[in-house]
Amino acid sequence: MGRTVATFHQLIEQSRARFAKYRRALRREDQQVFDDLFERVKYYAAAGSFETPWNPLDAIFLSLLLEQQKEIRALAERLRALEGNDANRSLAAGPLPGARGDGAVGD
Numbered sequence: 246m247g248r249t250v251a252t253f254h255q256l257i258e259q260s261r262a263r264f265a266k267y268r269r270a271l272r273r274e275d276q277q278v279f280d281d282l283f284e285r286v287k288y289y290a291a292a293g294s295f296e297t298p299w300n301p302l303d304a305i306f307l308s309l310l311l312e313q314q315k316e317i318r319a320l321a322e323r324l325r326a327l328e329g330n331d332a333n334r335s336l337a338a339g340p341l342p343g344a345r346g347d348g349a350v351g352d
Contacts, residue, residue, distance in 0.1 A: 253293040256301035257286055285312045 251259070261283050268279050286293070289308035296304035 253290045253296075253301070253304070254287065256293075257283065257290070257305060260302055260305055282309055282312075285309065288312070 264279075268276055271279060283305075286305050286308045289304070289311065293301070293304040293308060
């Protein structure tokens with residue numbers, strides 16, 4: 246006896262096919278981003294399979310939002326680390342705070 250309920254992977258592919266005309270209307274670089282997004286949704290197939298398949302786009306869009314939020318967090322952490330490194334480097338390499346740089350010596 247075969248499956249009567251589509252798997253989440255099948256629902257993803259059905260949704261992707263539904264947006265085929267939309268994808269074709271995109272610029273080439275946006276088509277690649279579109280394809281990448283649908284590939285990333287597959288990372289959430291286990292969680293998506295728990296969603297009632299009445300509207301698989303809900304789970305697909307939520308998966309995309311989760312993936313983008315992870316990317317935003319990773320970029321924010323990298324930015325904080327880089328800003329911290331720049332602050333440490335400028336303190337180590339630059340003059341002391343309050344130094345006027347005119348050769349005057351304070352008591």
